[in-house]
Amino acid sequence: MSAYKTQVGGDHYKKYKIQPSEFINKNKLLFAEGSAIKYIVRHQDKGGKESLEKAKHFIDMIIERDYK
Numbered sequence: 001m002s003a004y005k006t007q008v009g010g011d012h013y014k015k016y017k018i019q020p021s022e023f024i025n026k027n028k029l030l031f032a033e034g035s036a037i038k039y040i041v042r043h044q045d046k047g048g049k050e051s052l053e054k055a056k057h058f059i060d061m062i063i064e065r066d067y068k
Contacts, residue, residue, distance in 0.1 A: 012045035032058045032065070 013019045020041045024034035039047070039055035047054070 010046065012042050015045075016041065032061045036062070 013021075020034070020038045024037060029037070036055045036058040039051040039058070043049070043051035043055070
């Protein structure tokens with residue numbers, strides 16, 4: 001069985017055709033980009049506004065890193 005078919009610690013990604021981790025890894029995204037995607041995708045099922053605030057934080061990190 002593929003590791004992408006398994007989720008440890010909940011089921012908030014299982015409804016998606018492609019889990020965020022698979023998309024992130026297959027596209028070789030950096031940590032901050034991957035984290036922002038993960039938090040945006042899950043906000044309705046886990047974390048709510050806090051997940052979106054975390055996504056904003058990672059986006060701010062990307063801006064600081066790439067657009068000084």
